[in-house]
Amino acid sequence: MAHKILITGASGLIGQKLTDELIKLRHSVVHFSRTLQQGKVKTFVWNIFSGEVDPTALEGVDTIIHLAGAGIADKRWTPSRKKEILESRTRSTQLLFETLKNNSNQVRSFISASAIGYYGFNEEKIFVETDGPGNDFLACVTQRWEAEADKINELGIRVVKIRIGIVLSKRGGALAKMAKPINYFVGSPLGTGKQMMSWIHLDDLCSIFSKAVDDAKIYGAYNAIAGWNTNAEVINALAKILNKPIWLPNVPAFALKMILGKMSEMVLNGSRVSSEKIKNTGFHFKFSKLEEALADLFN
Ligand SMILES: NC(=O)c1ccc[n+]([C@@H]2O[C@H](COP(=O)([O-])OP(=O)(O)OC[C@H]3O[C@@H](n4cnc5c(N)ncnc54)[C@H](OP(=O)(O)O)[C@@H]3O)[C@@H](O)[C@H]2O)c1
Numbered sequence: 001m002a003h004k005i006l007i008t009g010a011s012g013l014i015g016q017k018l019t020d021e022l023i024k025l026r027h028s029v030v031h032f033s034r035t036l037q038q039g040k041v042k043t044f045v046w047n048i049f050s051g052e053v054d055p056t057a058l059e060g061v062d063t064i065i066h067l068a069g070a071g072i073a074d075k076r077w078t079p080s081r082k083k084e085i086l087e088s089r090t091r092s093t094q095l096l097f098e099t100l101k102n103n104s105n106q107v108r109s110f111i112s113a114s115a116i117g118y119y120g121f122n123e124e125k126i127f128v129e130t131d132g133p134g135n136d137f138l139a140c141v142t143q144r145w146e147a148e149a150d151k152i153n154e155l156g157i158r159v160v161k162i163r164i165g166i167v168l169s170k171r172g173g174a175l176a177k178m179a180k181p182i183n184y185f186v187g188s189p190l191g192t193g194k195q196m197m198s199w200i201h202l203d204d205l206c207s208i209f210s211k212a213v214d215d216a217k218i219y220g221a222y223n224a225i226a227g228w229n230t231n232a233e234v235i236n237a238l239a240k241i242l243n244k245p246i247w248l249p250n251v252p253a254f255a256l257k258m259i260l261g262k263m264s265e266m267v268l269n270g271s272r273v274s275s276e277k278i279k280n281t282g283f284h285f286k287f288s289k290l291e292e293a294l295a296d297l298f299n
Contacts, residue, residue, distance in 0.1 A: 003213055006061045008032040008092060009068030013172040014113070014205065018065070021206040027213070030057060048092040055103040063213050066112040068092045072138065077262045086141045093148035100155055107157055111212045112149040114161040116198055116223060118142040121269035123196050128274045129221045136265065158219050160212045165198040165225035165273060167205055170297045182239050188248040190256060193232030196270035198225040201287040201296065211283055222278045226285045231270070237290050241298045
């Protein structure tokens with residue numbers, strides 16, 4: 001069945017690809033963005049801090065996919081940046097709640113991005129969706145973001161929260177950041193290199209969002225990861241596919257702490273997350289082996 005889908009933050013890494021995929025599947029798509037975008041779909045401008053929003057954007061929309069949020073790894077975590085990371089997610093979700101509550105609409109499904117950062121860092125166990133949240137900064141942000149999304153359920157709208165792992169894409173995100181030094185012959189594992197990275201190919205992530213649009217039996221939280229590998233395994237596999245040597249020693253943790261500040265905890269620690277719940281809905285990953293995912297992206 002064709003849906004009319006409103007996507008927030010659609011100009012980003014996931015939103016651009018997801019828009020293309022949903023259009024290919026014959027859905028109709030509109031965007032909410034902070035700036036007017038000229039593109040293949042109609043964009044409505046919103047301002048989450050002034051509360052400016054055009055309710056006509058909701059006309060005919062039955063599904064909202066909420067991706068908007070300030071980039072977690074784009075800038076150092078100063079107090080004002082941390083505030084922006086949190087509020088760009090919580091206030092945008094609150095604005096969507098108010099807009100849905102105060103305007104007639106046909107929205108039946110609200111699918112929000114979330115992150116495996118919800119669980120915090122712990123490599124002893126494999127996290128499942130019923131596990132509680134961690135207590136570091138990203139875990140607190142994710143928890144509050146999900147709590148705002150859950151309120152939309154009070155409006156009789158199905159709420160799905162996709163807890164996304166590290167997205168593998170050539171065009172941006174963590175992989176592009178890791179590939180850059182490798183391409184300049186100065187790549188090497190970070191810290192001990194043993195920290196676990198739970199990852200997903202961007203194509204598989206888009207397929208999970210698409211399944212969540214179509215399948216009304218899907219609700220609540222779902223982990224979106226295909227597999228996990230150590231940081232050293234990812235760096236070495238990436239170097240192999242890029243045909244570049246890794247000859248430098250690991251970047252020491254203290255150097256990363258100096259360069260990245262508090263944000264270094266994100267690259268020096270990891271977690272392993274289960275994908276059994278989404279698989280039990282009948283979802284099949286196209287890429288469940290790191291080497292195959294990288295070969296698809298770089299060959
Ligand atoms: N990529 C990953 O590995 C990953 C992993 C886990 C979770 N996620 C989550 O998935 C969502 C989408 O990820 P992505 O990689 O596509 O992110 P992205 O490339 O950074 O795009 C996010 C979009 O959010 C909007 N945005 C940025 N700053 C904002 C602000 N201060 N206030 C309101 N909106 C703002 C922008 O859209 P406009 O300029 O059009 O408004 C931007 O294009 C994010 O919330 C992210 O946290 C991503």
